[in-house]
Amino acid sequence: MAKSPPIIYLNNAATTWPKPPEVLEAARQSLALPVFGSGRTTGSQGEDYITLAREALAGLLAADPPEHIVFTQNATDSLNLLIQGFLAGNKAGCHVITTELDHNSVLRPLHEFERQGRIRLTVLPFEDGAVSPGVVEAALTPDTRLMVTAHGSNVLGSVQDIHRIGEVLHDHGIFFIVDGAQTAGHIPIDLKNLPVDAYAFTGHKGLFGIPGTGGFYLRDPESVAPVRYGGTGTDSFSLYQPREMPERFETGTHNYPGLAALAAGADFVASIGITAIAEKAERQTAFLIRELKSESNITIYNESPSLPIVSFNIRGLENDDVGFILARAYGVIARTGLHCAPLVHKAIDEGTGCVRLSLSWFTTDEECRTAARAVKEIAQNANSSVGSS
Ligand SMILES: Cc1ncc(COP(=O)(O)O)c(C=O)c1O
Numbered sequence: 001m002a003k004s005p006p007i008i009y010l011n012n013a014a015t016t017w018p019k020p021p022e023v024l025e026a027a028r029q030s031l032a033l034p035v036f037g038s039g040r041t042t043g044s045q046g047e048d049y050i051t052l053a054r055e056a057l058a059g060l061l062a063a064d065p066p067e068h069i070v071f072t073q074n075a076t077d078s079l080n081l082l083i084q085g086f087l088a089g090n091k092a093g094c095h096v097i098t099t100e101l102d103h104n105s106v107l108r109p110l111h112e113f114e115r116q117g118r119i120r121l122t123v124l125p126f127e128d129g130a131v132s133p134g135v136v137e138a139a140l141t142p143d144t145r146l147m148v149t150a151h152g153s154n155v156l157g158s159v160q161d162i163h164r165i166g167e168v169l170h171d172h173g174i175f176f177i178v179d180g181a182q183t184a185g186h187i188p189i190d191l192k193n194l195p196v197d198a199y200a201f202t203g204h205k206g207l208f209g210i211p212g213t214g215g216f217y218l219r220d221p222e223s224v225a226p227v228r229y230g231g232t233g234t235d236s237f238s239l240y241q242p243r244e245m246p247e248r249f250e251t252g253t254h255n256y257p258g259l260a261a262l263a264a265g266a267d268f269v270a271s272i273g274i275t276a277i278a279e280k281a282e283r284q285t286a287f288l289i290r291e292l293k294s295e296s297n298i299t300i301y302n303e304s305p306s307l308p309i310v311s312f313n314i315r316g317l318e319n320d321d322v323g324f325i326l327a328r329a330y331g332v333i334a335r336t337g338l339h340c341a342p343l344v345h346k347a348i349d350e351g352t353g354c355v356r357l358s359l360s361w362f363t364t365d366e367e368c369r370t371a372a373r374a375v376k377e378i379a380q381n382a383n384s385s386v387g388s389s
Pocket of ligand 1: 013014074075076077103105150152153154179181182201202203214340
């Protein structure tokens with residue numbers, strides 16, 4: 001039987017793999033000892049994993065105070081809580097802005113609110129991987145109350161200028177929620193100095209945590225109403241949700257093995273340094289793009305991404321088929337299809353989807369060389385079969 005090639009995992013924008021050994025060990029340790037502690041029984045013997053995770057995230061994102069970091073199940077959960085909580089109350093019929101760059105975790109909650117007649121929605125087009133602050137400003141109406149958009153695109157690997165967009169929005173008193181699922185752990189983020197009101201992150205991508213963890217930073221707790229209620233282990237005689245952070249939003253038992261892992265993942269990222277991570281990613285991504293560009297039948301959708309994401313198609317082949325050949329013949333695990341960002345695909349590939357290679361700190365130069373060789377060979381074979389038909 002033919003030996004399978006070793007796996008070259010280039011689907012890190014979906015979820016990073018491998019995880020650092022420290023992350024696996026932290027999850028194991030957190031479950032190895034009985035759960036007990038004063039107050040809420042979600043800490044394990046001796047270690048308060050939740051506080052460790054909160055402080056690690058606050059440090060990495062320059063978020064102050066740490067209690068304004070709230071833990072959730074993932075970025076999608078964070079975005080739902082923030083959007084629903086912000087729109088709760090006296091905002092019926094208001095105008096909300098998002099963009100065609102956005103992921104379904106932003107588009108679907110907002111479209112659902114629009115369908116229910118609770119908001120008016122504008123979806124802005126992008127150019128060169130981002131929506132310009134001028135386009136945002138031109139879309140504002142007197143009743144615009146909220147903008148929600150991705151910091152980084154999971155298809156194009158582009159990063160939006162959320163600083164300038166935030167300034168425009170704040171000049172008009174508009175609330176700004178940023179989806180940082182693709183940027184936390186990849187590029188420096190300084191929430192103390194960014195004009196954003198809330199920033200959602202996920203644990204299992206660039207932060208190297210395990211799936212099922214994430215959270216958000218919220219500058220002004222009173223700006224968003226809680227939409228979940230329940231036990232917090234604090235102020236238990238009160239039959240109402242505490243107003244304090246983070247109990248205002250964190251209800252029920254925490255995913256403490258996940259948070260132990262997330263704390264270890266964030267510490268791992270900090271120990272390497274975001275700058276070193278970003279520099280290596282930039283070098284390897286540039287290499288892949290240079291290589292793929294040498295085949296004339298490969299279309300690359302962003303030739304200068306700011307994140308380690310390379311999306312492409314090979315003329316004459318379906319993206320699913322390219323992904324299949326990459327995996328079966330070369331062991332290269334890519335992601336194919338629509339990547340949960342349907343409006344990006346409408347804009348770049350007529351909605352057919354594309355192949356995405358995405359890297360992490362653990363991706364080696366040798367893996368990049370093998371992946372580039374593999375894609376080029378597939379493209380050359382596609383070219384010769386088109387030529388011979
Ligand atoms: C831009 C963007 N937003 C949101 C998400 C959703 O993240 P999660 O799976 O943590 O909910 C993703 C993940 O694919 C993403 O790429």
